[in-house]
Amino acid sequence: MSYKTILVHVDESNRSDLRVRIAAEIAKAENAHLIGAAVTGVSRFIYQDGNISASDPNLAIHLKFLRERAEKAVTGFKNIAEKYGVTSYENVISNDEAGGGIGLMARYSDLVVLGQTNRDEPSPSVLSDFPEYIVMNSGRPTLIIPYASDVTTVAKRPLISWDASRESTRAVTDAIPLLKRADLVQVAIFNPSSKPDAHGEQPGADIALFLARHDIKVEVSVHKTSTDIGNAILSLSHDLDSDMLVMGGYGHSRFREMIMGGVTRTILESMTIPVLMSH
Structure with missing residues (x-):
């Protein structure tokens, strides 16, 4: 038994790089494919009632900002994956909120890596119950990384x-x-x-x-x-x-x-x- 696909959630938070480092180290040890996934934070269901259109100029400006923020997060992911010698990786940006976007991708992964909710650093793209939602709904093991301590090793003890x-x-x-x-x-x-x-x-x-x-x-x-x-x-x-x-x-x-x-x-x-x- 081994992990062959590892999914890590990346965002604008201060601890995102630590999550990626841990996920990269596991992926390298397992010879696994690593996916760095960012979300825009806008639910994919937002357009379904027909009352909101992406052609709205104010909405378009906001969506562009959200997309650029997600692109910045995945750029950081790529830099760390290369630094730690991960041979197989990709980055994905999901036009969805975190629970929906990461939850769907998790079903095609062996392990999900994400961060503990920090209520002192709320994220505009992640709801406060995001870890709980993934644990309960993804059907996959979820490795949750704390925000309040430095992690130097994982699973040695x-x-x-x-x-x-x-x-x-x-x-x-x-x-x-x-x-x-x-x-x-x-x-x-x-x-x-x-x-x-x-x-x-x-x-x-x-x-x-x-x-x-x-x-x-x-x-x-x-x-x-x-x-x-x-x-x-x-x-x-x-x-x-x-x-x-x-x-x-x-x-x-x-x-x-x-x-x-x-x-x-x-x-x-x-x-x-x-x-x-x-x-």
């Missing part, structure tokens, strides 16, 4: 938050190409007694064996906590000096609004290391 759910299973399986290159994978299980049938007599034994068969070096730890599990995961990742968290993403959509589970919401809001999520 990963931490898996394992709860034996379908979502967690999907995330671990999706992360295998990264986990195989890790020095040591830590598997953490919180409050296994709450799901005894799923974890079995020895919580963590089955997932450790599964990973070992992929030649992945793994250690398992079991934790009991009465506090918020999301914060407990973040605290443990700090104590272990982890450089990536792997976990299932939980939630559902109501119209366009994303309703996320408590642990997922905590991680997405407070993460300090890259998080690979699958739903």
Whole structure:
């Protein structure tokens, strides 16, 4: 199993170059094709009611500005891809908002790389629930890069938050190409007694064996906590000096609004290391 197509979202934010660097390093290691995708931020549905026309001079000026901003983002992507020696790459500009444009392209990719929402640096082309939307709707593993910390390595010391759910299973399986290159994978299980049938007599034994068969070096730890599990995961990742968290993403959509589970919401809001999520 390997990643052969990696999609990275690029934009005008301060952390876009970091996302591209991480995506480029993974693409080079996996010998994968790398796609840098920018969006104009205007939904493709805007013209469907017939009330708005691209021939409107005021709209045309605004669309030109949005297009030029996207072109600047993909130029930065190309420079970094070349710098890091990625042999197969392309850049794409989607005339759409981020959720729609990136979400569609994600379905033809093995891994999506994007940034955590920074509410102090709102983007005119990206809605605040963009990461959640991609996790829940793309059907692909999503590697989310934090905005508040410098990332020097990814997946050398990963931490898996394992709860034996379908979502967690999907995330671990999706992360295998990264986990195989890790020095040591830590598997953490919180409050296994709450799901005894799923974890079995020895919580963590089955997932450790599964990973070992992929030649992945793994250690398992079991934790009991009465506090918020999301914060407990973040605290443990700090104590272990982890450089990536792997976990299932939980939630559902109501119209366009994303309703996320408590642990997922905590991680997405407070993460300090890259998080690979699958739903």
